[in-house]
Amino acid sequence: MSIPTTHLFTFDPTYGMQLDALLAIVPPKAPAGFDAFWADRYAQALTVDPKPAIRESRTSHPKWQVHDITYFSTGGFPIGGWLLVPRDGVVRRGLVVGHGYGGRDAPDFDVPVEGTAILFPCFRGLSRSAAPSIPPDAGGHVLDRIDKPEHYVIGGCVEDLWVAVSVLSMCFPQIETRIGYSGISFGGGIGALALPYDHRIDRGHLVVPTFGNRPLWLTLPTIGSAASVQSYSRTHPGVGETLRLFDAATAAARISVPMLVAVALFDPAVAPPCQFSVANALPKSPCNEIFILDAGHFDYLHSEAQHAALQTKVGHFFRTP
Template sequence: MSIPTDYPFDFDPTYGMTLADLRAIRPPESPEGFDAFWQKRYARALTVKPEPRLSPSKDTHPDWQVSDIVYTSTDDTSIGGWLLTPRKGEVKRGLVVGHGYGGRDQPEFDIPVEETAILFPCFRGMSRSAHPPISPDAPGHVLHDIDDPDHYVIGGCVEDLWVAVSALLSLYPSLDGHIGYSGISFGGGIGALGIPFDSRIKRGHLTVPTFGNRKLWLTLPTVGSAHSVQEYARTHSGIFEKLRLYDAATAATRISVPMLAAVALFDPAVAPPCQFAVANALPKSKFNEIFILDAGHFDYADSAVQQAALRERVGRLFRGL
């Protein structure tokens, strides 16, 4: 292992926890009405006609045809992003790829899949999906309507994921039953919240997912989006109770499809106990895998080796779609 020991933070990004400690973390108790809350939102998202519009992109790649895409999500929100389709071969599967809390300025060309239509949406408020007055920056974005669970921006982002699936299916109806989701950090948390309530998503990959175990998320020191919520909570009571409906670990207990979760032992932006709360919540199954990274959101000695091994597993997971 090469867990970093030299870092510029005034806290320990391992939080003093060993791998055994992290593996022992259990998901929090579900709040009353959790399933009904998300099922209602999903039913509403299914009524949206995304009407995806494609146009040529300035991005090019020898293996992928790159298109800019815009589709309509819930609340008549315009979602922008990119669609990759293979230059050779047919489209046999679909993949929606979420982004971290830094947004996205281009598609990824190194995802290890073939014969796949890959949709890279920018979640509402961020990058190509700017939507004032939602802040495009993580510290402000994560606070948008946080006091109102029915309108909290994170719920809208989950709906953007569901409508992304609808957009793929409207373009390629034959992909029904062959769609997966991959997300990192912020996108990992959105995936954990969205996958269990959308039966159209058949496999999922989450790397260093956020929003797990909100009680810990609100208390552990961090340089990530949780920091601004922690600051906000100091002068606004009741935030924890409202965020219980947005706990990615609670949601993960409901996931029933094959999953790959990559979680880190050291992470200054998404506390490892919160990541492991999500991974450990996944049902015990021969189809699920937890992949351990030495660190997340931080450079470290074995990063390239571990990322290559993770990439191989990602490819194996989605080839089964």
């Protein structure tokens, strides 16, 4: 391991915890009504006609046909993104790829999959799905309508993911039962919240997922989106109760499909104890794997080798059956 020891943060991004302690973290219990809250939202998302509009993108790539795509999510919210279709071969799988809180400026062309149509949606309020009513920065976005659980932007982003699955199923009916999800950081937390309730998704890959173990998330120093919520909570102490409905670790305990989760030992943006809370919550199964990174949201020695090893696992994980 090459956990960073030199940094300029005013706090310790390991939070004084080594691997054994991180693996022993117990996720929080679900609040009353947790499953009903999300199951109802999923049922509503399934009623949406997304009306996808696809056009050829100005971006080109030798391996992929690149398309710009728009669709409508819940509440008629317009979502923009990209759709990659392999130039060679038959589409036999689908993959929805979420992004971090930095948004997304372009699709990733190095996703290690074959025979797979890949949808890169931008979650509501961010990048191609920006809207005047939602702050575009992480600190503002994460607070958008946080005092109204039914309208909190994070719930809307989960719905955007579910509707993205509907879009792939509409565009490629043959892959309806073979759609995966991959998300990093913000997209990892959104994925953990979405996966238990959408049985159209057959496997998930999360990297340094946020929103795990909200009681801890509200207390640990960070440079990430949690910092603005922590500041808000000082004058709105009831927000902690609302956030229990949006706990990625609570949701992860309910995921029943194969999972590959990468978590970091050092991370100034998403506290490792919160990441491990998500990974530890997964049901014990030979189909689930936890991949340990030395650091997240930070450049470190041997990072290229670790991420290359993770990419190899991702390729096997999403291999076309």
